[in-house]
Each structure stands twice: as structure tokens, then as C-alpha cells.
Amino acid sequence: MxxxxxxxxxxxxxxxxxxxxxxxxxxxxxxxxxxxxxxxxxxxxxxxxxxxxxxxxxxxxxxxxxxxxxxxxxxxxxxxxxxxxxxxxxxxxxxxxxxxxxxxxxxxxxxxxxxxxxxxxxxxxxxxxxxxxxxxxxxxxxxxxxxxxxxxxxxxxYNPFDFTTFKVVNEVDKEAFLKKYGIKTNKKILLNVGSEESRKNIITILKTMKKIDDYVFIKIGKPMIQQNRADHLKFISDNALRSKVYFIDFVETNEDLARFYNIADIFVFPSLFEGFGRPPIEAQACGCPVISSDRGGLKEVLGTSAIILKDPEDENELIKAIKSYSSEMKIIEQGFENIQRFDLSPNVEKWETILIK
Missing domain, CATH: 3.40.50.2000 (Glycogen Phosphorylase B;)
Structure with missing residues (x-):
């Protein structure tokens, strides 16, 4: 060849x-x-x-x-x-x-x-x-x-995943790790990873933070559209959310990103459109329960392995999903089952077949 x-x-x-x-x-x-x-x-x-x-x-x-x-x-x-x-x-x-x-x-x-x-x-x-x-x-x-x-x-x-990096890690010192990224909190963590394009619907998560006090929200990823970041920061300032919301544009390594998934209590992904949706699978691989929309390719990617929002723009529905989550719901176990579809080996073989023919 x-x-x-x-x-x-x-x-x-x-x-x-x-x-x-x-x-x-x-x-x-x-x-x-x-x-x-x-x-x-x-x-x-x-x-x-x-x-x-x-x-x-x-x-x-x-x-x-x-x-x-x-x-x-x-x-x-x-x-x-x-x-x-x-x-x-x-x-x-x-x-x-x-x-x-x-x-x-x-x-x-x-x-x-x-x-x-x-x-x-x-x-x-x-x-x-x-x-x-x-x-x-x-x-x-x-x-x-x-x-x-x-x-x-x-x-x-399908998207390939490195499950040797994105996995459950038990030895994370949560306080020391968060301090590395300028975060000090003893509250539970809502996590989102991705850009801040309008379709990512970050504003609904921010509206949610107005109404709950036992969580902080950590958003990882460059905004891509700077005006959207500016609008989000204004909303945070206008609603006194600075102590409850943290933006991190870069993490140093994929291992650090995996640690964020591990220490998060819930991964929230109320996206309005996704062709696939990579971060929820990474979260599931790290044992983090997922609350997500089923818009676009997310329905195919997540199936019944996440708590699904019928209306991802309704912050009250998101709040209800967050408050109703319990480890008894078996969402974490279903996530581990779901990620098996995205193992690298069989998908590499598909690419190999495409290139040979």
C-alpha cells in the first residue's frame, strides 16, 4: 500500500x-x-x-x-x-x-x-x-x-477511545488536584467538557446554578466563539455565580482530564446538536454518571445508559435530574456496558478495510 x-x-x-x-x-x-x-x-x-x-x-x-x-x-x-x-x-x-x-x-x-x-x-x-x-x-x-x-x-x-487513560482512578487527591487548577471547594461537582458554541447549551447549566447551592460547575474547554464566553461571564457576574462556576480552557494532559471525570459527581451534557458526542463516553469510562440530551447522534451513542433530558433547554428539568440521581439507578454500570461498543481495536479494522479497498 x-x-x-x-x-x-x-x-x-x-x-x-x-x-x-x-x-x-x-x-x-x-x-x-x-x-x-x-x-x-x-x-x-x-x-x-x-x-x-x-x-x-x-x-x-x-x-x-x-x-x-x-x-x-x-x-x-x-x-x-x-x-x-x-x-x-x-x-x-x-x-x-x-x-x-x-x-x-x-x-x-x-x-x-x-x-x-x-x-x-x-x-x-x-x-x-x-x-x-x-x-x-x-x-x-x-x-x-x-x-x-x-x-x-x-x-x-465510531470515535476511538483510549480506555487505558480514561478509566476509574481511585487514588486522586481531590483537594490537591483542584488546587492545581485554582479551584477550592468542598461541594459536589457538575462537569462539562467541550466548546461554548451555542449548540452546546452552556447557558442552561448556568441557569441551573442559580437555583442549586450544593454543587459547583466546572466547564473544561476553549470557548471557540469568544462572544459566547463573554455572554456567559456576564450572566455569571449578573447573577453572583463567580464562586460557583469555573472555566478551564486547557488541562495539562489527558490524564488530568480523566481525573476531572473521576472527581466529578455528575457529567452534564445538555447539547442541542451533536454528530457523535465524545465527552459523555469519556465520562462513562471514568465511572461518572451522565445527564444528557438525546439530540443528534447522542441517542445512538448513549441509548439508555444516561439520564436523558426531554427538553435540554429547561433548567428545571435539569435540576430535577440532578436532584433525583442516585447510585441505585445503575447508571454507572450501564455506562461501563455502553462504552464497550467504542473499543479501539474493531474500529481500527474498519478503517483498515476502507483504506485497502
Whole structure:
């Protein structure tokens, strides 16, 4: 098999959900002897990165890599297909979800408006791709229905998880660990991991914190949309929640992220849309009970292994779910059963089959 070019995003987003999907599979496939040249973008300067990522790189692909097998790590790279003579032959795109432009439209600036307008045009070229890989049957069905893509072109390979890192850890010194990240509390912990895009529905968790006093809320992850973070901080200030809410943009290692899952009492994920939803599975692997919506791919991913919110925008329903949770509900045990579907080994074999055929 010839070397495969795997075009990834910026190196500093390697630990995002999308970045980890590619990074874990790249490492696993290399261990199987498949030659992969993973191309991460290493420019830290924003302007240089944009110029390279959206102008120079697609030109390089068109003129230098027409015949090679090319894997593109996310739907944002559909912008490359807007360039004339894009080589659809041997091009495999990973489509994590079909972006809901209704949610994405909120709080966008002029550059984001241009980006979304172009991305909509890029989506129209999905039908021309040789193969599409997606992490859920929900997204596969949406691709087929929305764009008329043949079913045999779209392959489902679930998100991979490193269950040697995300696991139950009994020896965590909760007080010392929280102190490392500037948190001092003896209250129970609600945890959320991800961005602060509007679809993540962080505002409902903040509204919940107004009405409960026996928990603090820890939110881990960069906001992605800075205006949303600003709005959240204003809500916190206006409602005197500064002692009850903590934002952590980065954790030092995946081991530290696993420790947060381990010390959390409940993981809350009231998302309004997900193509898959990685953090709830990581939480389950660490023995943390999950309260979640079942929007988008979450219904497929979680099934009955979590406490499901019928209306994720209703903070009173979330409060009721938090207060009604009990270890007698067997949610943790059901979570351990659920994660077995996402074991790395069988899913690597699916990728191997895709690349060989």
C-alpha cells in the first residue's frame, strides 16, 4: 500500500474531539504497518495559519498530490473542493457532523459569515467525494438524505477511545488536584467538557446554578466563539455565580482530564446538536454518571445508559435530574456496558478495510 496523506488541522487543536479522532486512528494504523504521513498545521500565527490552511494547502494538494490517497480530517476542509480541479479521486473526507447553520449563525462576525457562506457551497460537493467516513449512523443517514449520496460511499467508524487513560482512578487527591487548577471547594461537582458554541447549551447549566447551592460547575474547554464566553461571564457576574462556576480552557494532559471525570459527581451534557458526542463516553469510562440530551447522534451513542433530558433547554428539568440521581439507578454500570461498543481495536479494522479497498 502506498503512503497515505492524512491532512489534519492546526496542531494546537490536536486534543479537540475532532483532532483526537484523527490522532488516535493515525497512531493505531501506523502500529499496523500502514504508512501514513499526517500533516498537522504548525503555524501559531493566526494570519499565517489561515493563509496556509485555506489557500496554499489546497493549491499544493491540487498540483502535487492528485494521485495519492488523501484523508481530510473534518468537514471544514470541504472548502478545498471550491478550488478548480480539486482531485476528488482517492479523496476521503471525515464528516463528523453536518453543521447546523442555524446554531452556527449566532454571534458570528464578518469573517465567520464569509466562512459559513463558503462552507455551505463546499457541502454541495460531498456527492463528488470518493468516500466519506462518519462517526455515527445518525450523521451517515443525514448525509444520504440531505445530499443524495449513495449509501455505499458513506462508512461509519465510531470515535476511538483510549480506555487505558480514561478509566476509574481511585487514588486522586481531590483537594490537591483542584488546587492545581485554582479551584477550592468542598461541594459536589457538575462537569462539562467541550466548546461554548451555542449548540452546546452552556447557558442552561448556568441557569441551573442559580437555583442549586450544593454543587459547583466546572466547564473544561476553549470557548471557540469568544462572544459566547463573554455572554456567559456576564450572566455569571449578573447573577453572583463567580464562586460557583469555573472555566478551564486547557488541562495539562489527558490524564488530568480523566481525573476531572473521576472527581466529578455528575457529567452534564445538555447539547442541542451533536454528530457523535465524545465527552459523555469519556465520562462513562471514568465511572461518572451522565445527564444528557438525546439530540443528534447522542441517542445512538448513549441509548439508555444516561439520564436523558426531554427538553435540554429547561433548567428545571435539569435540576430535577440532578436532584433525583442516585447510585441505585445503575447508571454507572450501564455506562461501563455502553462504552464497550467504542473499543479501539474493531474500529481500527474498519478503517483498515476502507483504506485497502
Amino acid at each position: 502506498k503512503k497515505i496523506l492524512w491532512f489534519c488541522g492546526p496542531l494546537n487543536y490536536k486534543n479537540s474531539g475532532v483532532g483526537r479522532y484523527s490522532d488516535i486512528y493515525i497512531g493505531a494504523l501506523k502500529q499496523k504497518g500502514i504508512k501514513i504521513d499526517d500533516r498537522w498545521i504548525r503555524y501559531h500565527n493566526f494570519l499565517l495559519r489561515i493563509v496556509y490552511q485555506f489557500f496554499l494547502r489546497p493549491i499544493q494538494i491540487i498540483f502535487s498530490y492528485r494521485k495519492e490517497t488523501k484523508i481530510f480530517r473534518d468537514e471544514g476542509m470541504l472548502l478545498y473542493t471550491l478550488f478548480p480541479f480539486f482531485p476528488y479521486q482517492n479523496a476521503i473526507f471525515i464528516i463528523h457532523d453536518i453543521r447546523d447553520f442555524g446554531f452556527s449563525a449566532k454571534k458570528k462576525n464578518f469573517l465567520e459569515m464569509i466562512y459559513f457562506w463558503l462552507l455551505k457551497k463546499g457541502y454541495q460537493n460531498i456527492k463528488k467525494l470518493e468516500k466519506i467516513v462518519t462517526p455515527s449512523h445518525f450523521t451517515k443517514n443525514k448525509i444520504i438524505k440531505t445530499f443524495g449520496v449513495r449509501s455505499d460511499k458513506v462508512k461509519v467508524v
